[in-house]
Amino acid sequence: MTSRSVDEHAGIVRQLLSRALTPGSETVPVPDALGRVLAEDVRAPIDLPVFRNSQMDGYAVDAASLHEVPVSLPVTATVAAGDAGPDRLAPGTAVKIMTGAPVPVGADCVVPVEDTDTDGGVVRIHAARRPGEFVRDRGSDVTAGTLLLAAGAALTARHLAMLAAVGLAEVPVLRRPRFAVIATGAELVPPGSSLGPGQIFESNSVALAASVRANGGDAVLVGHSTDVPDHFRELLERAVAAADVVLTSGGVSMGDFEVVREVLTPLGGWFGHVAMQPGGPQGLTTVDGVPVLSFPGNPVSTLISFEVFARGELRRCAGLAPVPTDRATLTVPAHSPPGKRQFLRGRRVTDGVTLESGPGSHLVAALARADVLLDIPEDVTTMQAGDDVRVWEL
Numbered sequence: 001m002t003s004r005s006v007d008e009h010a011g012i013v014r015q016l017l018s019r020a021l022t023p024g025s026e027t028v029p030v031p032d033a034l035g036r037v038l039a040e041d042v043r044a045p046i047d048l049p050v051f052r053n054s055q056m057d058g059y060a061v062d063a064a065s066l067h068e069v070p071v072s073l074p075v076t077a078t079v080a081a082g083d084a085g086p087d088r089l090a091p092g093t094a095v096k097i098m099t100g101a102p103v104p105v106g107a108d109c110v111v112p113v114e115d116t117d118t119d120g121g122v123v124r125i126h127a128a129r130r131p132g133e134f135v136r137d138r139g140s141d142v143t144a145g146t147l148l149l150a151a152g153a154a155l156t157a158r159h160l161a162m163l164a165a166v167g168l169a170e171v172p173v174l175r176r177p178r179f180a181v182i183a184t185g186a187e188l189v190p191p192g193s194s195l196g197p198g199q200i201f202e203s204n205s206v207a208l209a210a211s212v213r214a215n216g217g218d219a220v221l222v223g224h225s226t227d228v229p230d231h232f233r234e235l236l237e238r239a240v241a242a243a244d245v246v247l248t249s250g251g252v253s254m255g256d257f258e259v260v261r262e263v264l265t266p267l268g269g270w271f272g273h274v275a276m277q278p279g280g281p282q283g284l285t286t287v288d289g290v291p292v293l294s295f296p297g298n299p300v301s302t303l304i305s306f307e308v309f310a311r312g313e314l315r316r317c318a319g320l321a322p323v324p325t326d327r328a329t330l331t332v333p334a335h336s337p338p339g340k341r342q343f344l345r346g347r348r349v350t351d352g353v354t355l356e357s358g359p360g361s362h363l364v365a366a367l368a369r370a371d372v373l374l375d376i377p378e379d380v381t382t383m384q385a386g387d388d389v390r391v392w393e394l
Ligand SMILES: Nc1nc2c(c(=O)[nH]1)N[C@H]1C(S)=C(S)[C@@H](COP(=O)(O)OP(=O)(O)OC[C@H]3O[C@@H](n4cnc5c(N)ncnc54)[C@H](O)[C@@H]3O)O[C@H]1N2
Pocket: 183, 184, 185, 187, 188, 200, 201, 202, 203, 204, 205, 249, 250, 251, 252, 253, 254, 255, 258, 278, 279, 280, 281, 295, 296, 297, 298, 299, 301, 361
């Protein structure tokens, strides 16, 4: 069986993925654009506020009429939000106005209703106001033509609010790379069904699909395959037709029923050992120009394989920032087999990072509790508390 280092295999996978994952863009409705990455700069098509309007329910007046207070002014009109602008305000008069309604020309401030009382068609104003008080000027938030968001911004709820407020119904965003996922194994049944003897719940396709989505991709779930080669071939055909990249889990190691290896080796696939744990047995094939990454079936091995070999390229194509890596202080001793790069599950604590579990690649609940991977180099077998270790954010 051939062997590769992590960096060697990662380099080969990266080359294949970078060819398959060509960035593209599409236009989506603004309400559906949460989390998407802008493909082009967006400029404001209009001013915000769109017109000069009132910040309070009250009376629009000319501040000059309030030199001496209290003062009584005739009320000539009432204007509500949604009304067209009222006529020009005559000097020495007031217009009753609601929050968001257009302030008439000739008025330069709004007196909140709390500072007034009325008697028939006359308002008595108790407090003086400065010009501009409680008036929201046209363009005071943004002026037409201003850069609102630069290409590459990952859209948040606040961004969507702004895009809608300037009247945009659609935005150009980067397309999400499509990853098809096939889990394999005769023992697998879908969560929600009942387990027969020897059966387990299928979790790798859930894990891989969620990882794809969390990193800017779209996941295409084509179902899970038994160990019957024709069944896997049928799902593979659908996956290759539907996606930029196919991820498979299971069926790659040394057993009698390794369906993935059995079907893909004659198609030119590489199956071998990568010097890492978990994630040692790996496969890589190109089918009709589509890269097929075959991860080992143990749940932790599958997810760590995704982190190490797929996540970075997916994020690059999706326009997201690279996977953050960092260094931290190990607070407990750690051990690693010689000649293998070890990815241990860890958790941040006040004074550094601690181990979340042992190295077993079936420990899926421990992985769920982890928030970092501790990356221990191939040539290191023992680390002490207090040593510096490289960590990958999960
Ligand atoms: N003789 C050897 N045996 C094994 C070796 C080896 O080098 N020599 N490598 C071991 C390592 S390391 C791993 S990892 C596994 C990988 O094997 P496969 O990719 O063929 O995976 P399976 O045998 O299909 O499954 C392994 C394990 O994971 C469970 N599994 C599989 N798929 C799912 C799923 N979708 N959801 C939940 N759990 C899943 C499966 O039931 C097995 O328990 O091989 C070792 N053996």
